[in-house]
Structure formats: structure tokens, C-alpha cells
Amino acid sequence: MTTTSGGGPAERSKAAVLEDVAGLAGVSAMTVSRVLNAPEKVRPETRARVLAAVQELGYRPNFAARSLVTGRSGVLGVVSFDTTLYGPASTLYAIERAAREHDYLVNIASLATMTRKSIAEGVDRLRQQSVDGVIVIAPHESAVEGLRDLPPDLPVVDVGGGERLAIPAVAVDHHSGAFRATRHLLDLGHETVHHLSGPVNWIDGYHRIQGWRHALRDREAPPPLVGDWSANSGYEQGKRLCRDPSVTAVFVANDPMALGLIRAFRESGRRVPEDVSVVGYDDVPEAAHFWPPLTTVRQNFATLGRQAFQLLLDRMVGLGTTERRTVEPELVVRESTSRR
Amino acid sequence: MTTTSGGGPAERSKAAVLEDVAGLAGVSAMTVSRVLNAPEKVRPETRARVLAAVQELGYRPNFAARSLVTGRSGVLGVVSFDTTLYGPASTLYAIERAAREHDYLVNIASLATMTRKSIAEGVDRLRQQSVDGVIVIAPHESAVEGLRDLPPDLPVVDVGGGERLAIPAVAVDHHSGAFRATRHLLDLGHETVHHLSGPVNWIDGYHRIQGWRHALRDREAPPPLVGDWSANSGYEQGKRLCRDPSVTAVFVANDPMALGLIRAFRESGRRVPEDVSVVGYDDVPEAAHFWPPLTTVRQNFATLGRQAFQLLLDRMVGLGTTERRTVEPELVVRESTSRR
DNA sequence: CCCCGTACTGTTATCGCTAACACTGATCAT
DNA sequence: ATGATCAGTGTTAGCGATAACAGTACGGGG
Numbered sequence: 147m148t149t150t151s152g153g154g155p156a157e158r159s160k161a162a163v164l165e166d167v168a169g170l171a172g173v174s175a176m177t178v179s180r181v182l183n184a185p186e187k188v189r190p191e192t193r194a195r196v197l198a199a200v201q202e203l204g205y206r207p208n209f210a211a212r213s214l215v216t217g218r219s220g221v222l223g224v225v226s227f228d229t230t231l232y233g234p235a236s237t238l239y240a241i242e243r244a245a246r247e248h249d250y251l252v253n254i255a256s257l258a259t260m261t262r263k264s265i266a267e268g269v270d271r272l273r274q275q276s277v278d279g280v281i282v283i284a285p286h287e288s289a290v291e292g293l294r295d296l297p298p299d300l301p302v303v304d305v306g307g308g309e310r311l312a313i314p315a316v317a318v319d320h321h322s323g324a325f326r327a328t329r330h331l332l333d334l335g336h337e338t339v340h341h342l343s344g345p346v347n348w349i350d351g352y353h354r355i356q357g358w359r360h361a362l363r364d365r366e367a368p369p370p371l372v373g374d375w376s377a378n379s380g381y382e383q384g385k386r387l388c389r390d391p392s393v394t395a396v397f398v399a400n401d402p403m404a405l406g407l408i409r410a411f412r413e414s415g416r417r418v419p420e421d422v423s424v425v426g427y428d429d430v431p432e433a434a435h436f437w438p439p440l441t442t443v444r445q446n447f448a449t450l451g452r453q454a455f456q457l458l459l460d461r462m463v464g465l466g467t468t469e470r471r472t473v474e475p476e477l478v479v480r481e482s483t484s485r486r
Numbered sequence: 487m488t489t490t491s492g493g494g495p496a497e498r499s500k501a502a503v504l505e506d507v508a509g510l511a512g513v514s515a516m517t518v519s520r521v522l523n524a525p526e527k528v529r530p531e532t533r534a535r536v537l538a539a540v541q542e543l544g545y546r547p548n549f550a551a552r553s554l555v556t557g558r559s560g561v562l563g564v565v566s567f568d569t570t571l572y573g574p575a576s577t578l579y580a581i582e583r584a585a586r587e588h589d590y591l592v593n594i595a596s597l598a599t600m601t602r603k604s605i606a607e608g609v610d611r612l613r614q615q616s617v618d619g620v621i622v623i624a625p626h627e628s629a630v631e632g633l634r635d636l637p638p639d640l641p642v643v644d645v646g647g648g649e650r651l652a653i654p655a656v657a658v659d660h661h662s663g664a665f666r667a668t669r670h671l672l673d674l675g676h677e678t679v680h681h682l683s684g685p686v687n688w689i690d691g692y693h694r695i696q697g698w699r700h701a702l703r704d705r706e707a708p709p710p711l712v713g714d715w716s717a718n719s720g721y722e723q724g725k726r727l728c729r730d731p732s733v734t735a736v737f738v739a740n741d742p743m744a745l746g747l748i749r750a751f752r753e754s755g756r757r758v759p760e761d762v763s764v765v766g767y768d769d770v771p772e773a774a775h776f777w778p779p780l781t782t783v784r785q786n787f788a789t790l791g792r793q794a795f796q797l798l799l800d801r802m803v804g805l806g807t808t809e810r811r812t813v814e815p816e817l818v819v820r821e822s823t824s825r826r
Numbered sequence: 827c828c829c830c831g832t833a834c835t836g837t838t839a840t841c842g843c844t845a846a847c848a849c850t851g852a853t854c855a856t
Numbered sequence: 857a858t859g860a861t862c863a864g865t866g867t868t869a870g871c872g873a874t875a876a877c878a879g880t881a882c883g884g885g886g
Binding site for chain 4: 513514515516517520527528529532551553554555556557
Binding site: 505515519548551552 | 845
């Protein structure tokens with residue numbers, strides 16, 4: 147047991163508390179508290195004395211005590227599905243940065259599955275640690291259900307969920323993104339555009355299908371293939387799609403699947419983009435270096451995250467109805483698409 | 487202001503507290519507390535009555551109050567550089583899962599830069615929120631410095647840092663990984679192996695260089711090129727390396743850079759693996775679908791994260807000296823390498 | 827010269843929980 | 857029968873901070 151002191155100014159048997167600082171500065175604990183929370187209410191010279199004492203003792207306010215009496219914790223929670231995926235990871239990162247700027251800390255609860263139940267559990271877990279608000283990143287149909295039966299007293303913001311919810315939300319307009327991607331292929335002269343979609347019970351996946359269909363409205367839409375977002379599923383579905391010689395253009399619902407699909411096409415002797423054009427979705431940092439460099443739809447996750455935080459902040463301070471904000475994606479044309 | 491009740495069982499003007507539950511169950515608050523924290527000390531029938539009351543009132547313990555009196559928060563912090571990168575993201579994810587299994591919550595503080603100062607700030611920020619321990623993912627030279635001047639009373643575990651520290655740590659044996667990768671290329675008959683490294687002040691980057699050098703010890707080691715982990719830097723450095731016709735094998739310090747490098751080679755008419763063999767590092771999920779499928783070194787981030795948590799747990803309960811654990815990486819041979 | 831507002835600072839009472847100890851009856855060896 | 861032991865429960869006293877209310881001293885208007 148090494149409880150002996152070492153060198154820093156904060157060295158005593160116990161960490162310093164308000165009372166200690168007060169003693170050293172010759173004031174009451176309340177005054178110290180004021181110096182820390184509302185400095186303008188304390189005479190400058192007293193303030194200086196207190197600050198010096200704080201410094202000398204290396205005093206750090208006890209968060210639990212403050213939180214107990216104020217009812218606020220300065221922590222917000224993020225419930226997210228697999229934070230290993232590019233989208234959630236980027237969003238989380240942006241949220242964290244925005245939060246820090248406002249002196250909030252971020253607590254995460256990642257989900258192994260996205261079910262109504264697991265969402266509820268995640269939120270619950272965070273709530274027990276008395277977070278001041280929660281951001282949910284769970285673009286899944288059943289997750290949206292989970293959001294319905296949330297406690298009404300807890301500020302919650304939804305990212306990328308359905309639009310049928312009565313809570314504030316931010317989302318990328320995937321319908322528009324998919325529409326543009328498909329439109330781009332059509333404009334290049336392709337008769338029709340095939341689609342490799344994400345899981346249909348993912349909100350994103352669903353909207354991308356809709357956007358694709360919409361762009362194809364005056365044509366015949368071939369039945370979409372369904373993947374699971376992984377490069378591997380892209381490869382598998384790509385192998386199936388290869389068998390159809392009429393395929394000349396594919397809109398793939400994310401970049402990793404596009405990578406797998408392109409590989410499958412190449413292995414079967416179909417060249418991209420000479421024989422078939424491919425558009426991805428996400429614009430992961432590597433997309434520009436795929437072979438060929440991938441034409442894709444860029445989502446601005448940083449904006450998404452920042453806006454989510456802003457919305458939550460609004461709700462936490464009281465205002466904030468059920469605003470819903472939308473972030474526009476952007477088509478990035480590279481070399482995986484060409485004129486038919 | 488809608489403070490009116492709605493329907494759930496937890497509906498009262500204020501959330502239920504211990505006292506309320508106690509009243510309803512006809513016991514003292516202490517007994518309720520015991521039911522929650524040490525059920526075996528309460529007679530089963532009393533326990534049942536209390537549990538029923540808890541249920542009925544929708545009681546949830548107040549975390550701040552508990553934390554105030556016990557001195558423990560049930561939260562641990564993770565300080566990490568850019569959680570958007572595959573490595574940190576995966577490690578974080580594994581930590582989070584391990585933590586949850588032990589009823590810990592995870593607070594994150596991501597760093598925009600890795601300097602001695604920013605590490606200290608990150609840890610500090612977490613400490614103020616009274617986390618019980620901190621895991622630092624910051625495989626950077628100067629970050630390691632930052633770990634030196636940490637408060638000795640806070641349990642800290644280092645992931646992927648230098649070995650010169652007197653704190654518990656987990657790390658992948660990059661020396662070994664790089665050695666194997668290089669050895670593999672040598673075994674295929676290549677005269678020498680070029681290296682595109684990560685930033686040299688990253689611990690990982692440094693060790694990979696060392697491992698590569700070690701494998702080349704009886705040969706002449708060409709000067710390594712230096713990238714910044716991004717596919718883009720791989721592309722840029724690749725373009726430079728192309729100009730040297732003697733290059734037949736390259737060991738690249740991570741997969742995205744390998745992707746960029748391969749692209750550069752292809753654009754200059756050099757085929758992979760026929761003309762030049764490439765080995766990456768990380769085994770990102772997409773690596774198997776690169777063109778050609780990438781031979782690479784797999785790091786088991788899940789294990790890394792789990793072990794980091796375990797070490798922290800040990801330290802938090804008191805034991806835990808300065809153990810240092812090592813995770814072995816694994817060479818995954820695919821199609822980007824071939825016999826010379 | 828008194829009253830009262832202004833500017834500071836101090837007191838008291840919690841916030842919701844648990845540690846530590848005190849109390850009750852049984853149960854049991856002596 | 858007597859006390860020791862023990863399971864089960866209650867009481868008391870904080871943990872460290874802030875909200876709300878009291879002071880206290882000073883200065884200016886009447």
C-alpha cells in the first residue's frame with residue numbers, strides 16, 4: 147500500500163474538499179463554491195485568495211456531490227450500435243467533440259443487437275448513471291420502436307431514425323442521396339440500375355431503396371439484392387449479380403459492399419467501369435483509393451454529430467420541441483462509373 | 487412545462503427514492519439498500535416485499551448519492567486518439583463490452599492531438615467526473631510522456647504504449663508482427679523488402695520498423711518511407727516508390743496505406759503481386775476484398791481491449807502491480823504476395 | 827441621524843444513499 | 857438459567873456540494 151505522498155501539491159492523506167480550501171483561504175465553504183460557480187459575486191481579492199488556496203491544495207470539486215444537489219451531472223449518453231462501423235464511429239466522434247466544447251462528458255453504451263429491448267436497456271443503463279440526456283444512434287426499425295417507450299422526462303435525440311417519432315432527430319437524407327446516385331447512372335446512359343441494398347429493416351437501407359426506386363420510377367426496377375453492409379456480403383451478392391449479363395450499372399448501399407461487389411465482378415471478367423458502373427455510399431476515407439476509385443455518396447457525419455448534440459443541448463435547457471433536422475449527402479464522382 | 491403524469495408506474499411529482507420504497511414495503515431505508523446491494527443479508531420474504539415496492543414505484547437508485555458515499559462511481563474512462571481509426575475504434579468497442587459485463591460504464595475522452603499535454607487534460611477531465619480508473623489508448627511517443635506525470639492514486643492502464651512505463655499495459659507485439667511479415671516476403675525469394683512505415687513517433691510505427699529491420703538484419707535495409715496511416719499517404723509514397731524499378735516487395739505499416747500504395751503501383755503499370763508483393767498490417771474487414779486480396783498482419787483488437795479492461799479491474803480492486811501483457815499478431819496470407 | 831438598498835459573506839438544511847454500529851429475538855453451548 | 861452467537865433489521869451520522877435564506881457593513885437619500 148503506497149499511500150505515502152510523493153511530490154505534487156495535491157498530496158495529503160485525503161483529497162482536499164471545499165472545507166479545506168475554505169479553511170486555508172479564511173472564508174466559508176460557500177464562498178469557495180461561489181468562486182467556482184459564480185465568480186462575479188465574490189470580491190476580487192477574496193476570489194484571488196480562494197483561487198490561490200484551490201491551487202495550493204490541488205482541489206478538484208467532487209462531481210458526485212455537486213450532481214447530487216444540483217440534479218445535473220454534466221454527462222450525456224450515447225447509445226449506439228456497433229461503434230466499429232464507419233458511420234457510428236464518425237458520428238460518435240463528432241458528438242464527443244461537440245460535447246467537450248460545452249464541457250459535457252460522453253458516456254457510451256454500445257449495442258450488440260438492435261432490438262427494441264436492447265435500446266431500452268442501453269438508455270436505462272445510462273440513465274441510472276444519471277446522464278443529463280441521451281443521443282441514440284440506432285438506425286434500425288425495431289430500435290425506433292424502442293424509442294417510443296422511453297421515459298418522457300429524459301431528453302433524448304435520435305440520429306438517423308425514422309421520421310415517425312415525436313422526438314428531436316437528425317438524419318441524413320438517404321432518399322435524396324440514393325436518388326442522386328441512381329440519377330447519375332441513368333444520366334450516363336444506363337438503361338436501368340441494379341441495387342445492392344443494406345438490410346431492409348435498417349432505416350438507412352430502406353430509404354436508399356426508396357430513393358433508388360424513385361429515380362427509376364418511369365422504368366422497370368430490377369429486384370434489389372440484399373447485403374449486410376459487409377464487404378463479404380457485397381462479394382457474395384456480387385457473384386450472383388455477375389450471372390446476369392444485362393447488368394451495366396449497380397448502386398450499392400455502402401462502400402465496403404461496393405468493394406466486395408467490384409471484386410466479384412472483376413473475378414468474373416467484367417470490368418469496372420468499362421462493362422459495369424458502380425456507385426457506393428458513405429465515402430469512407432479509402433474510397434478514393436479503391437480500384438477503380440469509387441464514385442460514391444458522401445455523408446457528412448461530423449455535421450450529423452454536431453447537430454445531434456446541439457439539438458440535445460436545446461432540449462436539456464428546456465426549449466426544443468420535436469425539431470427534425472436533415473443533412474444533405476453529396477455525390478462524389480470518381481472513376482467507377484462511366485458512360486454506357 | 488409538462489410535469490404532469492402519464493401512465494408508467496414511476497409517475498409521481500418526483501422520482502421515487504429509497505425512503506419511498508421503504509415506506510411502501512414497511513421497512514427502513516437501510517433494508518431497501520441492502521436488498522439492492524447485498525440481498526443475501528435480507529430475509530427472502532422481506533426481500534420480496536421490497537422488490538415488489540421497487541417495482542411498483544419504478545425506483546432507480548441515485549447514482550450520484552451512492553457514489554458520494556461509497557467513493558466509487560462504476561464508471562471508467564477511456565482516453566483515446568481519434569476513435570474513428572480502425573484500431574482505436576475496435577479496442578474501444580472491446581473495452582466497452584468487457585466493461586458492461588462487469589457493470590461498468592465507459593466514459594470517453596477522445597483526443598484531437600497526442601501530446602503530453604492533451605493526454606494529461608483528457609485524464610484530468612475524466613478524473614473530475616470521478617471515474618474509477620482510466621485506460622489510455624495513445625500509442626504515441628509524447629503520449630507516453632504524458633502518462634508519467636499522472637496522479638498515482640488513479641488506476642491507469644496503458645494500451646499500446648511504450649514499455650518503459652511503470653504502469654500496467656497491454657500491447658500487440660508489433661516487432662513480431664513486422665518480423666513475420668518481412669520474413670514471409672523474404673521466404674518468397676525477394677532480395678530485400680521495402681517498408682512504408684507509419685509516423686515514427688507512433689509507438690506502433692516505430693516497433694514495426696524495428697521488426698522489419700530485424701528480419702532484414704543480414705541484408706541491406708533500404709531507407710523506409712514514411713506515411714501518416716492514411717490511404718492517401720500510401721498513394722503518395724507509392725508513387726515515389728514506383729520510380730525505383732528494383733522494388734519487388736513492400737511491407738506497409740497498415741492496410742489503408744497498402745491500398746493507396748497498390749493503387750499507385752497499378753497506375754504505374756506494376757502489377758501486384760506479379761511484379762511486386764505487398765503486405766499490409768491490421769487486417770481491416772475489407773482487406774480480404776482489396777484487389778488483390780491483401781496479405782496482412784491481423785491484430786486482435788478484441789483481445790487487446792478485453793485484457794486492458796481486465797488489467798484495470800485488477801488494479802482497481804487493489805492487486806495489480808505493473809504487469810505488462812502482450813498480444814501476438816498473426817500473419818494472414820492472401821493474394822498480394824507471390825514468389826519472386 | 828435614521829432608514830434602507832447594495833454588495834458581500836456566512837449559516838443552515840438538505841440532496842439520496844450507505845458505513846458503522848445498535849438493537850431485537852432466536853438458537854445454542856455451557 | 858445465563859450469556860454468547862447470530863441472522864435480520866433499524867438508527868445515526870455523515871459523504872461534499874449548493875440553494876435559500878440570513879446576516880453584516882457601507883453609503884446615500886431623506
